[in-house]
Amino acid sequence: MGTPAEENYLKAVYKLSEKDQSVSTNDLAQILGTSPASVTDMVKRLSEKKLLNHQPYKGVRLTNTGKKMALEIVRKHRLWEVFLAEKLSISWDSIHDIAEQLEHIQAPELIQKLDAFLGFPRFDPHGDPIPDESGVLLERKTILLGQAKPGTHLRIAGVLLHSSDFLTYLDKLNLKIGTPLEVIEIMPFDQSMLLISGKRQLTLSARVCEHLLMTEE
């Protein structure tokens, strides 16, 4: 539908829209790694194409068409991430960058077939939901591990931080989506958690616990 650059802008607006209703030029420039001037230029183009509503000096918002396109790109990105992680065994912290490229491939049949090949996954390897063909996202009740009480049985559902350092750390500890964790004790000293995963005992710092999304068993 659009160029890779256009698609990246739509995706960025979509991502920032989750926090604020209206998205600022500066914030877009920041997460896209471009200059505010470039953002203004592209925003103008996308507004002319009716994918964004732009009120000069105020901010931008996705139109319905724009949101639909953004969700399609998110869908492609997350499906490719599942493929890279599950089928090709590419490490957790590498898959994002590769999916950034793959998400721009234009071939509806490819995505349909890929979806089927992967068994119609609902969540990507980071635990983020994968929009279906009409752009609908499945909701789940999740809590942060940091907010769980001793005695609760949980499973890792996703991460709130996508930094390479964090993901590599989780890899090393062999913590993945679906890994079961039981909260044993919270250390008063530094709020770190004592946990049991299967037969293995481990502790996680408060900083780690704040970024792990869990589902209750």
Place this chain on the structure above:
Amino acid sequence: MGTPAEENYLKAVYKLSEKDQSVSTNDLAQILGTSPASVTDMVKRLSEKKLLNHQPYKGVRLTNTGKKMALEIVRKHRLWEVFLAEKLSISWDSIHDIAEQLEHIQAPELIQKLDAFLGFPRFDPHGDPIPDESGVLLERKTILLGQAKPGTHLRIAGVLLHSSDFLTYLDKLNLKIGTPLEVIEIMPFDQSMLLISGKRQLTLSARVCEHLLMTEE
């Protein structure tokens, strides 16, 4: 390494180099679907990058670096074709266009892992050889079905024509890479061939036989 446009030019030069040593501006324009003026422009760029040797008004030739890059792109294209056909069951005549996009993804780890996932295939679904990581192509002794004599036992190794009509026709007849064929008789009337594949008898027109590459059993 280069932009998708640059990569397409290198691939086109590589493809045309198989027929003639030196490749003409006009021929490049034709298979790339662009104008001769555009070709001259791009050829200049690629010559400055030492990927092509260009003698104005004479033609172009790949340098060693250029050939290496071309082979990498061909490798990626053909590996993706195997994936699309074997894993996603996408039809023979659709895979080429999708692979045209996928071949430009820049991620060495992805290609290594994909190669392993596919079981290190040596030939793509059209029977064309897949260059290895150092750009080496496996050679096979193949003959055209049209040149085979009655009594010979053969297997389909590839096609010499990649047109959608032709590939769809083969699909309909359930003829694939690896399908065994025994030549029974060549009809003097129109050179069409009477064949046996397993238990099934079939005839193929001379035109079809001229485009089927076979290996001897």
Place this chain on the structure above:
DNA sequence: AGGATTATTTTGATATATCGAAAAATATTT
């Protein structure tokens, strides 16, 4: 050999995507 034909390059122009610097609008501070 020389005129005609064909192929190729040059020239000037367009569209995308980008940015630095300057100008304009908005927000904040005193």
Place this chain on the structure above:
DNA sequence: AAATATTTTTCGATATATCAAAATAATCCT
């Protein structure tokens, strides 16, 4: 409310990739 700071837009410029039309070189033909 005026001065200051921040954000956003406009303006001019650059790089890629493209092409039509004009100019130029090579080749073909008689």
